Amino acid sequence: MKKAFAVYALGVAALCVTGQASATTVVEGLAADGKIPSLSPMLKTVLPGVVNISVKGKKDVQGFAIPDEFRFMFPGMGDAFGSAPQKRDFQALGSGVIINAKDGLVVTNHHVVADATEIKVQLSDTREYEAKLVGSDPHTDLALLKLKNFKKLTQITLSDSDKLEVGDFAVAIGNPYGLGQTVTSGIISALGRSGLNIENIENFIQTDAAINSGNSGGALVNLKGELIGINTAIMAPSGGNIGIGFAIPSNMVKTVTEQLLKYGEVKRGMLGVQGTQLNADLAESFGYEENSGAFVNEVIKGSGADKAGIKSGDIITAINGKKITTFGQLRAEVATQRAGTKVKLTVFRDGKSLDIDVVLSDSSFGTTASKEETKQISPAFDGATLTNAKNGGVEVTDVAQGSMAARFGLRKGDIITGVNRSDVKTINDLKKSLEKVKGRISAIRINRNGGTLYITLK
Incomplete structure (x- = not known):
């Protein structure tokens, strides 16, 4: 709704x-x-x-x-x-x-x-x-x-x-x-x-x-x-x-x-950026004369975008020569490409337009899952950043204020250790466990401040 x-x-x-x-x-x-x-x-x-x-x-x-x-x-x-x-x-x-x-x-x-x-x-x-x-x-x-x-x-x-x-x-x-x-x-x-x-x-x-x-x-x-x-x-x-x-x-x-x-199956690629829709005020503050494009808030360390030299503050205006008008469009264009594919991004930076080749990394949620990706695990996690915890489990390293993840009850520092009766040791485990129970109520087991609690996922 x-x-x-x-x-x-x-x-x-x-x-x-x-x-x-x-x-x-x-x-x-x-x-x-x-x-x-x-x-x-x-x-x-x-x-x-x-x-x-x-x-x-x-x-x-x-x-x-x-x-x-x-x-x-x-x-x-x-x-x-x-x-x-x-x-x-x-x-x-x-x-x-x-x-x-x-x-x-x-x-x-x-x-x-x-x-x-x-x-x-x-x-x-x-x-x-x-x-x-x-x-x-x-x-x-x-x-x-x-x-x-x-x-x-x-x-x-x-x-x-x-x-x-x-x-x-x-x-x-x-x-x-x-x-x-x-x-x-x-x-x-x-x-x-x-x-x-x-x-x-x-x-x-x-x-x-x-x-x-x-x-x-x-x-x-x-x-x-x-x-x-x-x-x-x-x-x-x-x-x-x-x-x-x-x-x-x-x-x-x-x-x-x-x-x-x-x-x-689709083994989709990941660009490795978090961003937002470009608006008139944001475009003006960065000296960009148009109001369409994808603004890069953050580049995920070790991702394809990071290795290629994409920077926070870049405005992505095209992919493989195709104009990008929204961040959602950029995400969709990237996600239909297979991991390992090379794409050419056109970015606006410091008053100049640059073409940068990026090799898409694997989006199978290896060690981290950004706010851009967690929604693919579950809509309830939208707005959270996840990483594999050192001693097993999935650590919530950040939760955006007012996001779905915040309303769901996740907090920074939480360690997700299970879904129903299945243990969760990695982000891939979490993803697979939720796919198995898709459409049913699930209990997410969390370690918080030394204690254990369950949050119900509907």
């Missing part, structure tokens, strides 16, 4: 396009050739490339494990509050896009296929195939599927989403509410949206789409029928459409799916 609006990762961008033509070519709604303007010719080539996805699976529900230290307080309660966590059957519907007809590859949202044990894909001509999960990335909410024993597919070509502009027409295709293939249309309302807490890595295309459940993973295409995004979420006060929908840009889809296909 944010500003009285909930953000739902339920699917779909539905938009609204009206054909336009000049008065010299249109008479009473007809084009010069006597035909009414229509998206139908384009859609005939695109619709076979959008699929319906149905999944079945099991997921944990109800309660969380009672730590051994607290078991005496709950006699007869078993291993969890209410009852022990159980695997429950579930079914779900979504959408997907064929991006490689030769190899039978389909991209969809991670949340559509999460915890699925059975995945079926239905084409627009009602043919149905089983699919297996090639790989999934929860941080970008993307997943890649491969169809089994398929025949003659139609793929949708990926467009360059970096060339999109606000006001461009767009068309959304998906399977809302399980009704079957549905087409809606509209415009691109904004680009580079982030900070919505939908996913860890956000650089969304915003549309004025009518978003509906079941459109998740469906296609957002341009008027040429090229894929410009994967529909993923809506903002709504109570689940209903208010014309604010979000799609993952096709360029992010391309880089993530390439890694999923090659490695089965």
Whole structure:
């Protein structure tokens, strides 16, 4: 919930396009050739490339494990509050896009296929195939599927989403509410949206789409029928459409799916800076004439940025020649690159523009996790800086005032030693333990001032 609006990762961008033509070519709604303007010719080539996805699976529900230290307080309660966590059957519907007809590859949202044990894909001509999960990335909410024993597919070509502009027409295709293939249309309302807490890595295309459940993973295409995004979420006060929908840009889809296909996972790179959005006052104080860019507050020691010579006070204005307008955009651009990749940053420093090559370091949370990264471990840790403690555990070395981590109850000097009944010795342990209990209440065990306490993470 944010500003009285909930953000739902339920699917779909539905938009609204009206054909336009000049008065010299249109008479009473007809084009010069006597035909009414229509998206139908384009859609005939695109619709076979959008699929319906149905999944079945099991997921944990109800309660969380009672730590051994607290078991005496709950006699007869078993291993969890209410009852022990159980695997429950579930079914779900979504959408997907064929991006490689030769190899039978389909991209969809991670949340559509999460915890699925059975995945079926239905084409627009009602043919149905089983699919297996090639790989999934929860941080970008993307997943890649491969169809089994398929025949003659139609793929949708990926467009360059970096060339999109606000006001461009767009068309959304998906399977809302399980009704079957549905087409809606509209415009691109904004680009580079982030900070919505939908996913860890956000650089969304915003549309004025009518978003509906079941459109998740469906296609957002341009008027040429090229894929410009994967529909993923809506903002709504109570689940209903208010014309604010979000799609993952096709360029992010391309880089993530390439890694999923090659490695089965995304081993993303880390730049190693903490920063903020550049505003007019900050730009003026550093002698920068524009109001867009990513301001560097701090450079993490030993990171790729540190080794390359990035400094606090630098304003990052471009990456690989692509203009950076927000810190969120910079983070998303970096996070879709694999560790070890060399990127060229353009920075403004002391009145001059410099190009600096940076080799991205591994973001698998080795010995430290900055405020920029802890949100990837859990939103509750957003604003904290973590490091591996000398004697085991994860030390909280800093907590930003007013941050989510501060509201959660973390304090500087805390040592995180466990999640539920699992011990935590490193940042990687913490990350893995929280991934196992994702979606359930967890008890974080902390050593503070020589004593032990638990903080409940919902």
